[in-house]
Amino acid sequence: MIKSRAVAPPRRRGRSPLDAFRDALGPEHVIDDEAALDLASTATFATSARVTAILRPGDVAGVQECLRIAQRHRVALYPTSGGRNWGYGSRVPTASGCALLDLGRLDRVLDYDGELGTVTVEAGVTFGQLARFLVEQRAPFFASVPGAGPHASVIGNCVERGDGAGILGDRAMHACAFEVILPTGERIETGFARFPGARVKTLARHGLGPSLDGLFLQSNLGVVTRMTLFLQPRPAWFRVARFAVEELAQLPALVDALRGLRMEGTVRSLHALWNDWKAISLLGPYPFEATSGQTPLPPAIAKEIRRAAGFGRVSGTLPLYAAGAGQGEADEARIAGALAPLVDLLVVDDPGEIDWDDLDSRGPLLGAPHEASIASLYYRKQTPPTRIAPEADRCGCLWVTPAVPFRGADVHEAFALAEEIVSRHRFEPQIAAVCVTDRVVSLCAAILYDRDVPGEDERARACHDDLLARFAERGFPPFRLGVQSMGIAPRGDAETARLRERIKVMLDPNRVLAPGRYEDPP
Numbered sequence: 001m002i003k004s005r006a007v008a009p010p011r012r013r014g015r016s017p018l019d020a021f022r023d024a025l026g027p028e029h030v031i032d033d034e035a036a037l038d039l040a041s042t043a044t045f046a047t048s049a050r051v052t053a054i055l056r057p058g059d060v061a062g063v064q065e066c067l068r069i070a071q072r073h074r075v076a077l078y079p080t081s082g083g084r085n086w087g088y089g090s091r092v093p094t095a096s097g098c099a100l101l102d103l104g105r106l107d108r109v110l111d112y113d114g115e116l117g118t119v120t121v122e123a124g125v126t127f128g129q130l131a132r133f134l135v136e137q138r139a140p141f142f143a144s145v146p147g148a149g150p151h152a153s154v155i156g157n158c159v160e161r162g163d164g165a166g167i168l169g170d171r172a173m174h175a176c177a178f179e180v181i182l183p184t185g186e187r188i189e190t191g192f193a194r195f196p197g198a199r200v201k202t203l204a205r206h207g208l209g210p211s212l213d214g215l216f217l218q219s220n221l222g223v224v225t226r227m228t229l230f231l232q233p234r235p236a237w238f239r240v241a242r243f244a245v246e247e248l249a250q251l252p253a254l255v256d257a258l259r260g261l262r263m264e265g266t267v268r269s270l271h272a273l274w275n276d277w278k279a280i281s282l283l284g285p286y287p288f289e290a291t292s293g294q295t296p297l298p299p300a301i302a303k304e305i306r307r308a309a310g311f312g313r314v315s316g317t318l319p320l321y322a323a324g325a326g327q328g329e330a331d332e333a334r335i336a337g338a339l340a341p342l343v344d345l346l347v348v349d350d351p352g353e354i355d356w357d358d359l360d361s362r363g364p365l366l367g368a369p370h371e372a373s374i375a376s377l378y379y380r381k382q383t384p385p386t387r388i389a390p391e392a393d394r395c396g397c398l399w400v401t402p403a404v405p406f407r408g409a410d411v412h413e414a415f416a417l418a419e420e421i422v423s424r425h426r427f428e429p430q431i432a433a434v435c436v437t438d439r440v441v442s443l444c445a446a447i448l449y450d451r452d453v454p455g456e457d458e459r460a461r462a463c464h465d466d467l468l469a470r471f472a473e474r475g476f477p478p479f480r481l482g483v484q485s486m487g488i489a490p491r492g493d494a495e496t497a498r499l500r501e502r503i504k505v506m507l508d509p510n511r512v513l514a515p516g517r518y519e520d521p522p
Contacts, residue, residue, distance in 0.1 A: 017073040021055055021099075024065040029056040029105075040083075040100055043090040044377065044390050044397040045464075045484060046457040051078075051092070053099040059106065060181065060225050066101055067223070068185040070512040077101045078514050079223045081123045081153030085160070086377060087399040087446065088482030090391050094516035103153075106225060109133050111202065117141045117231040118202045120177065123155045123224060127369040130154055131359055134231075134367070141231035142367025144168045144270075149388065150369040155227050159217050160480060163436050165364045167321060168232050169270030170436050172217055176205045179226035180216050183508035188212070188222075202228040218480070220514035221507050232367070234356060235321035237328035240365065241335055244312025244345040248275075251314055251415060252408030255433075255441075257338045258316075259406045262438040266334045271435050273316040275415065276306040278430040281376040281448060283309060288382060295380065296428050312344060314415075319365045320348075380450040396449035398460055398484065400467040402476035404433070404441045411441055414476055418445045421470060425463035442479055487521055496520075 022030045031037075031054040040051040055077070057063045070077045078093035079101040085091070091100060107124035114137065121130060128150025130143050144164035146157055157164070158171045168174040177193035191207035192198045205213070216222045245254055251273075261267040280302060290301055306312070318335060322328030332348055340346050355361050362368040371388050377395040378385050385393060404414045415431055422429035422445065430446040447463050449456045465488060468478065472490040481489055491497075497520040504511070504519070 017069060017075045018053060020069045020073065021053070021066065024069060025055060025057055025062055029058070030054070031056070039392060040091050042391045043092045043483070044086055044395055045451075045460060047089070047092045047483065049093050049096045049098070049483070051100050052097055054102050055099055056102045056105050060179070060187065063101070063103070063106075063181045063223055063225055064185040064187060067181060067183055067513070070099075071184060071510050074510055074512065075099060076512050076515050078517075079103060081156035082126060082151055084148050084152040085156070085482070086148070086374065086390055087397040088160075088480070089484065092483055094483045094486050094514060098515070101223065103223070103225065110226065111228075112137060112139070113202065114139055114141075116203060117233060118228050119143070119231060120202060120226065120228040121154050122226055123153060125154050126151050127154055127157075131367055131369060135357055135359060139231070140234050142166075142234060143229060143231055144171060144174075145364050145367055145369040147364070147373030148369075149371045149374045152369075154229065155224055158227060158229070159224050161217055162480075163270060163434055163442065165270060165319065166232050166367070167269045168230055171229070172213075173205070174230040175227050176213070176230075177202050177226075177228040178213055178216060178224050180222040180224050182222050183510075183513040190216075193228075215503070218518050220517040220519065221504065223513070232321075234354075234366075236324050237320075237322040238351060238354065238366070239320045239328060239332060240349045240351070241318040241320060241332070241339075242315070242345070242347045242349060243318075243339055243343045244315040245342070246313050246344045248313055248412065248415065248419075250342065250344075251412045253342050254314075254339070255406070255408040255411045257342055258318075258435065259408075259438065261318075261335060261338055262406070262435065266331050267318055267320070269319045269321060271316065271318050272432055273314055273411075273435070274432040275419065275429070276302060276311065276313050276315075277419075277428045278432050278446070279309070279311050279315055280305050281379045281428070281430050281446075282372065285378065285382075285384060286380050296423070296426050302428075310345075315345075377448065379448045380453075382450070394451035396447070396451045396456060396460055398447040398464045399480075399482060400445045400447075400464055400471065400485075401478055401480045402443050402445075402471040403479040404443050404476050406435060406437070406439050406441050410476075411443075413474065414443050414471070417470060417474065418443065418467065421467050422447065422463060425459060425466065427460065427463060440479075443476070481518065483517075486516055486518065489521060491521060 076098040078098040080091045081103045083091040103123040106122035108122050111120035127145045144166040146164040161172045163169050176191050178190040190212045193201040359368040377390045377397050418431050419429040432444045434442040
């Protein structure tokens with residue numbers, strides 16, 4: 001009789017990190033197809049970083065295991081949600097050799113409080129999905145939406161300190177209860193969410209003791225997989241004030257008046273100003289026929305277009321939300337008294353009865369995401385798009401986004417500087433000023449071009465670098481960076497840089513998470 005005995009399975013040799021990721025996620029969720037990697041390595045400007053694989057965990061446990069594997073094998077991971085970070089790098093990592101940690105499958109709305117107006121979402125939830133969810137719930141609230149379109153990630157926008165329309169447009173200031181997976185795979189919760197059973201965990205930005213939320217905004221210190229957002233109540237009365245001036249010299253007085261309206265509380269929502277070049281790009285494609293194919297757009301033709309369209313040298317809007325007609329009409333009268341002497345156009349639009357069940361009729365000021373702003377990325381393309389896919393269609397877009405004091409002289413200086421530099425590089429100077437708070441304006445300078453035109457990538461990058469450096473010299477540091485800007489951003493003080501480095505080493509000992517992302521330049 002032959003006695004049986006246990007035999008150890010043969011050791012598997014040569015196991016790669018990809019094998020470990022496949023074991024953890026399933027082979028169908030580890031993508032190394034060359035075509036997919038090529039597209040993931042493509043942005044709206046020239047990049048050199050190459051994606052090595054795309055990992056698609058379906059839950060928090062999968063995210064944790066991906067990070068543990070990355071630490072063991074010293075594999076760099078770059079997290080992304082919707083991948084719609086257009087103009088800042090899309091899905092392209094800050095360094096070559098990274099695998100994308102694609103959080104798109106974490107797409108659940110986890111909780112909704114219809115009384116206190118909060119919603120808790122995972123990292124893959126999009127603005128379009130959230131808007132539809134709130135309609136289905138017949139919620140008396142709506143979520144602030146950005147210009148990035150319905151397929152952009154809610155959490156992705158927030159962790160970049162993105163902004164949106166409405167009273168709660170400063171998104172990171174109206175979010176709490178982060179669930180974060182650290183680079184080691186550990187899971188933490190911020191604010192009151194770290195206390196089991198706390199009834200206020202989704203209601204307060206700050207918990208007990210030091211607030212950790214800020215560590216995970218514009219950083220590479222953790223992967224945010226869950227977040228609670230505050231919602232804006234539906235207004236009983238809603239209007240939009242539109243205004244315009246014919247000369248850039250009118251901008252200082254106008255900006256100071258807007259700041260006064262904001263600080264006194266008459267205007268409570270995020271609002272914006274944009275120059276005529278920016279407005280023209282939103283009307284439709286570049287008028288190649290009118291210019292005989294020449295670029296950039298001549299100022300005389302730009303002037304004709306803007307006058308025909310009915311907007312000014314600088315235009316703007318003020319969304320007005322009120323609890324009733326009495327409050328709203330008082331705000332409207334106050335705005336007219338403050339702005340009418342300073343502008344060449346002031347009109348208040350009444351949208352009439354709002355159908356809250358119809359997203360298409362509501363527009364972004366009432367929580368309905370749209371693609372109109374993103375369509376402008378095709379401005380310099382000669383073939384109209386059949387779908388919005390700017391990387392694949394080789395649309396060129398670079399953003400430079402300095403922070404500017406909400407003061408007339410400063411905003412005028414920033415507008416003029418951006419227009420001068422971008423025009424000198426022979427692009428249309430498309431400038432918007434987003435009044436996110438009552439003290440700081442986010443200036444957004446877009447460089448739009450066609451990547452299929454030889455030499456345009458190089459010229460656009462030179463324009464971008466020139467703008468970034470000149471703004472920093474004038475005391476206007478960037479409030480947001482793209483992958484194209486991480487290594488050339490202005491240097492901060494050495495002591496803060498050393499502290500940030502110590503935190504990074506403590507949380508990510510092998511530096512596997514998004515190397516180079518928002519790190520101080522060497």
